[in-house]
Amino acid sequence: MTTNKLDSKIPSGDIDSKWTNHKFNMKLVNPANKRKHTVIVVGTGLAGASAAAAMGEMGYKVKSFCVHESPRRAHSVAAQGGINAAKNYQNDGDSVQRLFYDTVKGGDFRAREANVHRLAEVSVNIIDQAVAQGVPLAREYGGLLSNRSFGGSQVSRTFYARGQTGQQLLLGAYSGMMRQADAGTVDLYTRREMLDLVVIDGKARGIIVRNLLTGELESHVADAVILASGGYSNVFYLSTNAMACAVTATWRAHKKGAFFANPCYTQIHPTCIPVHGDNQSKLTLMSESLRNDGRLWVSSKKGDKRPSAEIPDSERDYFLERIYPSFGNLAPRDVASRQAKFRVDEGFGANGGETAVFLDFRDSIQRLGEDKIAERYGNLFQMYDKITGENPYKQPMRIFPAPHYTMGGLWVDYNLESTIPGLFVAGEANFSDHGANRLGASALMQGLADGYFVLPYTIGNYFAGTKLEKIETTHDAFKSATNDVKTDIDKMMNTKGSRTVESMHKELGRIMWDKCGMSRTKEGLTEAISKIQKLREEFQNNITIPGDANSVNTELEKAGRIADFIELGELMCRDALVREESCGGHFREEHQDNGEAKRDDEKFCHVAAWEWNGNAKTAQTRHTEDLKFDNVKLATRSYK
Amino acid sequence: MENKKNLNLTLKIWRQKNNQSKGEFKTYDAPNVSPDASFLEMVDVINESLVVKGEETIAFDHDCREGICGSCGFMIDGNAHGPQKGTTVCQLHMRNFSDGQTVTLEPWRAEAFPIIKDLMVDRSAFDRIIKAGGYISANTGGAPDANAVPIPKYDADEAFLSAACIGCGACVASCKNASAALFTSAKITHLALLPQGAVEKDQRALDMVAQMDSEQFGACTSTGTCSASCPKEISLINIAKMNREYLRASWTKKEAVHGGDMA
Numbered sequence: 001m002t003t004n005k006l007d008s009k010i011p012s013g014d015i016d017s018k019w020t021n022h023k024f025n026m027k028l029v030n031p032a033n034k035r036k037h038t039v040i041v042v043g044t045g046l047a048g049a050s051a052a053a054a055m056g057e058m059g060y061k062v063k064s065f066c067v068h069e070s071p072r073r074a075h076s077v078a079a080q081g082g083i084n085a086a087k088n089y090q091n092d093g094d095s096v097q098r099l100f101y102d103t104v105k106g107g108d109f110r111a112r113e114a115n116v117h118r119l120a121e122v123s124v125n126i127i128d129q130a131v132a133q134g135v136p137l138a139r140e141y142g143g144l145l146s147n148r149s150f151g152g153s154q155v156s157r158t159f160y161a162r163g164q165t166g167q168q169l170l171l172g173a174y175s176g177m178m179r180q181a182d183a184g185t186v187d188l189y190t191r192r193e194m195l196d197l198v199v200i201d202g203k204a205r206g207i208i209v210r211n212l213l214t215g216e217l218e219s220h221v222a223d224a225v226i227l228a229s230g231g232y233s234n235v236f237y238l239s240t241n242a243m244a245c246a247v248t249a250t251w252r253a254h255k256k257g258a259f260f261a262n263p264c265y266t267q268i269h270p271t272c273i274p275v276h277g278d279n280q281s282k283l284t285l286m287s288e289s290l291r292n293d294g295r296l297w298v299s300s301k302k303g304d305k306r307p308s309a310e311i312p313d314s315e316r317d318y319f320l321e322r323i324y325p326s327f328g329n330l331a332p333r334d335v336a337s338r339q340a341k342f343r344v345d346e347g348f349g350a351n352g353g354e355t356a357v358f359l360d361f362r363d364s365i366q367r368l369g370e371d372k373i374a375e376r377y378g379n380l381f382q383m384y385d386k387i388t389g390e391n392p393y394k395q396p397m398r399i400f401p402a403p404h405y406t407m408g409g410l411w412v413d414y415n416l417e418s419t420i421p422g423l424f425v426a427g428e429a430n431f432s433d434h435g436a437n438r439l440g441a442s443a444l445m446q447g448l449a450d451g452y453f454v455l456p457y458t459i460g461n462y463f464a465g466t467k468l469e470k471i472e473t474t475h476d477a478f479k480s481a482t483n484d485v486k487t488d489i490d491k492m493m494n495t496k497g498s499r500t501v502e503s504m505h506k507e508l509g510r511i512m513w514d515k516c517g518m519s520r521t522k523e524g525l526t527e528a529i530s531k532i533q534k535l536r537e538e539f540q541n542n543i544t545i546p547g548d549a550n551s552v553n554t555e556l557e558k559a560g561r562i563a564d565f566i567e568l569g570e571l572m573c574r575d576a577l578v579r580e581e582s583c584g585g586h587f588r589e590e591h592q593d594n595g596e597a598k599r600d601d602e603k604f605c606h607v608a609a610w611e612w613n614g615n616a617k618t619a620q621t622r623h624t625e626d627l628k629f630d631n632v633k634l635a636t637r638s639y640k
Numbered sequence: 641m642e643n644k645k646n647l648n649l650t651l652k653i654w655r656q657k658n659n660q661s662k663g664e665f666k667t668y669d670a671p672n673v674s675p676d677a678s679f680l681e682m683v684d685v686i687n688e689s690l691v692v693k694g695e696e697t698i699a700f701d702h703d704c705r706e707g708i709c710g711s712c713g714f715m716i717d718g719n720a721h722g723p724q725k726g727t728t729v730c731q732l733h734m735r736n737f738s739d740g741q742t743v744t745l746e747p748w749r750a751e752a753f754p755i756i757k758d759l760m761v762d763r764s765a766f767d768r769i770i771k772a773g774g775y776i777s778a779n780t781g782g783a784p785d786a787n788a789v790p791i792p793k794y795d796a797d798e799a800f801l802s803a804a805c806i807g808c809g810a811c812v813a814s815c816k817n818a819s820a821a822l823f824t825s826a827k828i829t830h831l832a833l834l835p836q837g838a839v840e841k842d843q844r845a846l847d848m849v850a851q852m853d854s855e856q857f858g859a860c861t862s863t864g865t866c867s868a869s870c871p872k873e874i875s876l877i878n879i880a881k882m883n884r885e886y887l888r889a890s891w892t893k894k895e896a897v898h899g900g901d902m903a
């Protein structure tokens with residue numbers, strides 16, 4: 001049953017006219033009044049930069065914040081493989097309907113249909129916009145755009161710029177935002193970390209940020225706040241995310257009343273470079289696009305120590321091709337990761353049982369030549385070589401799954417508004433669109449859809465329909481929020497215990513990976529929760545941070561982020577524990593059909609959204625939003 | 641994978657509390673470093689040991705650790721990003737060093753990049769150059785179909801190569817004049833090569849070059865160390881193209897203003 005606290009505000013009407021009608025029905029803000037509204041955008045990744053650019057162009061006053069030294073360094077820059085759009089330039093049967101269908105199915109029927117359909121609709125505009133901005137997407141000799149395939153789909157709808165699609169799209173959005181900075185509509189606040197949300201009369205009215213250079217706590221007022229602060233994969237310590245990626249912005253907003261949805265839906269990406277040692281700081285992704293031409297295999301003999309080249313084809317198990325003949329190596333991520341893990345668990349890991357399987361280009365190099373492979377994936381092959389010291393043109397890559405993306409995030413309605421009026425959430429930071437598993441090349445699409453094409457409308461509608469008092473930073477709410485943040489920082493600085501923040505993060509990551517990673521059990525999750533609670537106590541009493549809070553102090557920055565990850569980690573385990581089914585990336589060992597996820601649509605065809613109850617020791621309240629599938633029939637997901 | 645033995649290194653690292661204070665080199669031991677570790681992971685280990693001793697950690701910018709965000713970068717033995725060609729510090733691995741080696745770490749040195757702390761510098765001058773004109777004036781929503789204007793593959797590929805700049809600042813740091821010509825020209829070239837960007841190319845070249853000149857960067861004397869030290873191997877041809885764009889733009893600009901007199 002949907003709790004009445006969660007109103008998804010899905011417009012009525014047919015699925016393909018909802019967005020059009022909704023846009024028509026929304027109230028507008030006249031151009032002269034737009035100037036009077038200030039919008040805060042936290043984050044300058046694809047979602048934040050595109051929102052800032054689009055809102056600036058419309059005439060709003062935009063304040064843009066990021067923890068980085070320059071907006072161009074947001075984590076979106078690292079996306080490699082591509083961005084989906086239902087252009088059907090390849091004439092291979094793609095359409096808005098098919099992208100919608102693939103995404104709902106890919107998400108294992110745990111996303112909201114109306115949102116996904118809108119995403120598919122605006123996907124085509126994104127590519128037009130990117131090209132107009134000068135994003136150099138790959139082209140064919142005739143001068144038209146080129147496409148590749150990604151997992152979970154049987155059409156070629158992924159646009160790309162070699163293995164640097166995120167960088168090129170981000171530089172496009174960044175340039176759009178810098179143009180508005182030049183025009184005076186966007187003010188940039190770099191090296192600022194949002195540490196609290198200020199809520200006045202029940203509405204989001206500003207943020208408290210720490211200036212990472214001077215340690216100063218600043219108050220910023222606005223009429224609406226957009227959080228586009230990215231995902232939380234770093235709760236696992238080792239992930240493919242950049243080092244600064246954190247849950248802090250959304251978690252602090254959660255503590256101010258924004259519900260956190262589906263925290264246990266995390267994506268473990270099948271193809272990453274395996275862990276090399278204890279001092280490893282992060283994991284490196286090898287883009288899913290490699291599965292267009294690379295084949296996954298293990299030896300069919302347990303503990304086979306022969307060099308890969310000496311294992312004949314007849315003794316190789318191309319396990320994705322074997323189990324999923326119709327999708328083969330392009331099976332979706334959750335499915336592919338699980339199969340790779342099973343092979344390693346069974347003792348078939350590469351080189352006699354390493355925690356890795358092979359990703360092999362031998363056949364495509366024979367078929368297409370080394371040059372063609374280099375043109376498609378040159379920078380990825382080079383990156384692999386630099387990190388491992390092995391040449392993937394000559395021997396297969398060794399890869400293993402790693403935490404990569406988080407489908408969970410702050411709950412938002414159809415307008416991307418959270419449970420706090422005036423607080424909007426975009427990109428990876430929100431929970432919408434991907435259900436329990438995201439398809440490759442769909443995150444870039446979603447971030448830009450939210451920022452360029454959804455928020456500029458829905459925020460206007462919010463302004464036109466909401467009475468907003470004039471507020472100054474001298475308001476009590478700003479003072480008390482600043483005080484709370486200061487108290488927190490002082491407490492961390494003065495603990496002067498004996499554990500480093502880094503060591504606590506590593507410990508948390510271990511627990512999460514072992515018990516709340518690729519496969520989960522009731523027992524494991526229960527154990528994890530009590531371990532995390534102990535870790536939280538220890539964090540409070542025993543951390544040590546050198547230096548002071550009034551200048552650059554990267555240890556202090558980390559400490560605040562880890563404190564939030566610890567609280568989030570517990571909630572993820574609780575969410576996973578309550579969800580007694582398997583769906584997408586959430587795999588409960590108790591609920592499976594021979595290694596395939598087994599949903600329970602009777603009991604769990606809903607979004608779970610958690611409400612903070614005042615402090616970390618009090619259990620959070622679980623609310624639900626029922627999901628209805630009127631257009632894609634609820635069915636067991638099969639890629640066989 | 642030849643070198644599998646762990647390494648013992650000595651590091652001389654520039655420590656400077658802030659922009660006002662005087663900096664100095666301090667010496668640190670890096671024992672038992674795995675050749676598979678990255679350079680930054682080795683510094684992480686030193687930093688952990690400093691935290692345990694209650695000392696302030698060595699500050700340096702970094703984020704993606706995949707050679708794409710452009711955050712990292714400092715001089716290693718006088719080379720921007722260290723000894724390996726086409727590689728950022730975060731992608732540099734310890735198998736490129738030998739046991740017993742002493743390695744010196746210094747921040748980018750350029751007037752336009754003031755030191756913030758230790759190995760961390762302020763590169764916001766780059767953002768100001770982009771802000772001055774490193775964009776195409778295309779509002780959201782009004783774009784024609786992406787395939788409406790075919791772009792020759794050759795031009796698209798060339799534009800991509802220029803657009804691959806990560807804005808790390810190695811070009812400035814390794815140039816004896818601390819010139820930002822490679823950075824600025826890469827953006828001017830990327831946009832000028834595409835039909836969408838060609839429309840504004842004159843004004844863009846004038847505005848971006850004017851901003852570059854107003855920052856504390858030096859002049860380009862074509863020594864080429866910028867391109868040689870660039871982790872993305874951005875070509876020197878970009879600078880030649882920028883000079884051409886700029887000259888042409890200055891001439892045509894003159895005509896537009898003094899058109900009557902010249903006729």
Ligand SMILES: Cc1cc2nc3c(=O)[nH]c(=O)nc-3n(C[C@H](O)[C@H](O)[C@H](O)COP(=O)(O)OP(=O)(O)OC[C@H]3O[C@@H](n4cnc5c(N)ncnc54)[C@H](O)[C@@H]3O)c2cc1C
Pocket residue numbers: 042043044045046047048065066067068071073074075076077078079080081082083165166192193194195228229230231240241242245246248249285287404405426427428429440441442443444445447
């Ligand atoms: C290695 C890798 C490869 C990927 N490849 C692909 C791909 O090929 N295709 C695809 O579709 N997706 C891909 N993804 C996923 C995709 O890149 C991300 O989901 C997406 O870019 C997230 O964008 P975003 O704008 O939501 O957040 P981000 O790009 O993460 O930006 C977050 C922003 O918020 C700011 N911020 C965060 N916290 C705070 C705070 N407290 N205060 C102030 N500012 C803050 C940061 O400074 C940053 O500017 C990939 C992801 C990874 C890790």
Ligand code: FES
Pocket residue numbers: 701702703704705706707708709710711712713728729730731
């Ligand atoms: S940390 Fe991103 S380029 Fe080195």
